[in-house]
Amino acid sequence: AQKVTQAQTEISVVEKEDVTLDCVYETRDTTYYLFWYKQPPSGELVFLIRRNSFDEQNEISGRYSWNFQKSTSSFNFTITASQVVDSAVYFCALSELDSGNTPLVFGKGTRLSVIA
Amino acid sequence: DGGITQSPKYLFRKEGQNVTLSCEQNLNHDAMYWYRQDPGQGLRLIYYSQIVNDFQKGDIAEGYSVSREKKESFPLTVTSAQKNPTAFYLCASNSGGNTEAFFGQGTRLTVV
Numbered sequence: 572a573q574k575v576t577q578a579q580t581e582i583s584v585v586e587k588e589d590v591t592l593d594c595v596y597e598t599r600d601t602t603y604y605l606f607w608y609k610q611p612p613s614g615e616l617v618f619l620i621r622r623n624s625f626d627e628q629n630e631i632s633g634r635y636s637w638n639f640q641k642s643t644s645s646f647n648f649t650i651t652a653s654q655v656v657d658s659a660v661y662f663c664a665l666s667e668l669d670s671g672n673t674p675l676v677f678g679k680g681t682r683l684s685v686i687a
Numbered sequence: 688d689g690g691i692t693q694s695p696k697y698l699f700r701k702e703g704q705n706v707t708l709s710c711e712q713n714l715n716h717d718a719m720y721w722y723r724q725d726p727g728q729g730l731r732l733i734y735y736s737q738i739v740n741d742f743q744k745g746d747i748a749e750g751y752s753v754s755r756e757k758k759e760s761f762p763l764t765v766t767s768a769q770k771n772p773t774a775f776y777l778c779a780s781n782s783g784g785n786t787e788a789f790f791g792q793g794t795r796l797t798v799v
Contacts, residue, residue: 577729580727603785604785606787606788608790613792614775614777614792614793614795615790615791615792615793616777616779616788616790617790618787618788618789621786621787623785662729662730666785668785674718674720674732674735674745675720675732675779675788676732677722677729677730677731678729679727679728679729680729
């Protein structure tokens with residue numbers, strides 16, 4: 572069965588620090604997709620990135636970067652020079668393809684607090 | 688504007704009552720989902736529908752029911768059989784299981 576683990580429940584950093592959010596997943600499929608979402612206090616989930624299992628290239632988008640390593644089944648998310656507006660709950664999610672198009676399975680989330 | 692609309696934003700229910708949460712999308716998406724969020728639990732899948740007039744149970748379907756009579760709409764009914772209904776409910780849609788899912792703003796249900 573597919574599973575996503577976000578071991579960090581809460582993280583607090585001071586503004587301008589870098590922070591990495593960990594995500595470890597389990598799946599038997601060879602084809603799958605990984606996602607990161609941000610949930611600000613308003614409650615709506617905001618899509619950040621989608622990555623398929625055949626693309627292990629790291630990705631950078633502004634202050635955000637993602638490190639995908641199949642060898643360790645991890646898809647970690649780093650925020651560089653954190654800002655107060657980055658404070659939110661971040662979710663990692665997995666969707667399998669070999670088993671049919673499956674709904675997203677989410678980790679329990681990491682609450683990030685950036686302190687000014 | 689295109690997107691997903693959930694209503695109401697806040698809902699109060701007396702014990703023993705059924706309530707229905709609305710979810711409408713104008714993104715022309717085939718698939719729609721309902722998730723429940725509790726503190727420290729992440730998002731758990733209640734029901735999903737990949738096509739009109741068809742839906743499947745998720746991990747925590749007991750005490751809930753859905754319908755998918757129209758592509759745009761996927762209402763969720765929280766029945767009196769749901770023992771702990773107080774939670775934040777999120778509706779989502781996408782073009783298929785592996786594509787980006789778009790979420791509504793959620794409905795916070797409280798049992799009083």
